[in-house]
Amino acid sequence: MAGTLQRVLMRSAASAMPRARASEWHYGPGFDPQKAAAQYEALTTLVLASGAEIEWLTDVDDGLADSVFTHDPSLMTDHGAIILAMGKALRRAEPGLHEAAYRRMGVPILGRIEHPGQVEGGDCVWVGSRTLAVGRGVRTNQDGIQQLANLLTPKGIQVYGYDLPLWHGEEACLHLMSVISPLADDLALVYAPLLPAAFYQMLRARGIRLVEGDAGEFFASNGLSLNVLPTAPREVIAVAGFPKTAAAMATAGCRVSTFEADALCIACEGGPTCLTRPVLRQ
Numbered sequence: 503m504a505g506t507l508q509r510v511l512m513r514s515a516a517s518a519m520p521r522a523r524a525s526e527w528h529y530g531p532g533f534d535p536q537k538a539a540a541q542y543e544a545l546t547t548l549v550l551a552s553g554a555e556i557e558w559l560t561d562v563d564d565g566l567a568d569s570v571f572t573h574d575p576s577l578m579t580d581h582g583a584i585i586l587a588m589g590k591a592l593r594r595a596e597p598g599l600h601e602a603a604y605r606r607m608g609v610p611i612l613g614r615i616e617h618p619g620q621v622e623g624g625d626c627v628w629v630g631s632r633t634l635a636v637g638r639g640v641r642t643n644q645d646g647i648q649q650l651a652n653l654l655t656p657k658g659i660q661v662y663g664y665d666l667p668l669w670h671g672e673e674a675c676l677h678l679m680s681v682i683s684p685l686a687d688d689l690a691l692v693y694a695p696l697l698p699a700a701f702y703q704m705l706r707a708r709g710i711r712l713v714e715g716d717a718g719e720f721f722a723s724n725g726l727s728l729n730v731l732p733t734a735p736r737e738v739i740a741v742a743g744f745p746k747t748a749a750a751m752a753t754a755g756c757r758v759s760t761f762e763a764d765a766l767c768i769a770c771e772g773g774p775t776c777l778t779r780p781v782l783r784q
């Protein structure tokens with residue numbers, strides 16, 4: 503999840519968010535569609551500067567504000583894409599947008615998660631190429647995890663489910679990726695107190711070094727201080743304003759680029775990882 507980013511699926515905030523009402527989408531008072539669109543442009547500039555090629559989801563005015571968070575409606579594997587099924591009702595149309603994009607791009611579809619299964623991409627963390635850790639919480643259920651296992655076990659991939667806490671409740675967004683961001687094959691940024699204990703132990707047993715995100719910044723940012731996108735091993739994009747977390751990553755050898763994202767990320771519960779669906783990494 504931290505190899506050099508080559509191709510990534512994104513959806514512009516300017517097309518997805520202009521009519522969104524914060525109360526409907528569970529966005530905070532800091533949400534401002536114009537400001538979010540400008541902040542999204544800054545993220546786009548950083549992604550392009552990394553050398554990655556952006557594939558854009560459709561730009562029609564469909565009112566699907568959360569579709570900017572392209573990490574969640576599909577999962578990429580070495581065997582093709584898996585079209586997921588959203589736990590948040592307002593997001594149920596999004597996997598169809600991803601499937602259409604993959605067909606256009608010529609990316610094979612390995613399978614689909616079907617009702618009553620639910621899986622969101624933010625709950626899926628690859629630990630090496632043969633292990634997928636999946637958070638079981640308000641967005642991803644056991645039926646969905648079983649369907650993922652049915653698709654991936656025949657490919658020699660083990661799927662492990664881990665319970666997540668309820669934390670801020672059923673309406674809020676807490677994914678497994680809310681408490682871990684891979685920074686390199688052997689390095690990850692974590693907020694350990696909210697990591698499932700067995701997952702923490704698996705990471706340690708596999709020799710993955712854990713950088714602790716600052717607790718005060720984690721709470722002040724609604725968890726977004728920890729949501730960091732690697733564009734290559736130890737090259738990361740993070741939300742601006744969290745110097746202790748950035749310093750901890752720098753001490754671990756990371757080069758950190760930041761962009762202002764109060765209206766786009768902190769208000770809308772999704773950071774640079776959530777705003778990108780990597781299609782190809784090397």
Ligand SMILES: NC(=O)NCCC[C@H](N)C(=O)O
Pocket residue numbers: 568571573574590593623624625674675677679680770771772773775776
């Ligand atoms: N992977 C992620 O953590 N995605 C964040 C999604 C935020 C969006 N507002 C949601 O509630 O689904």
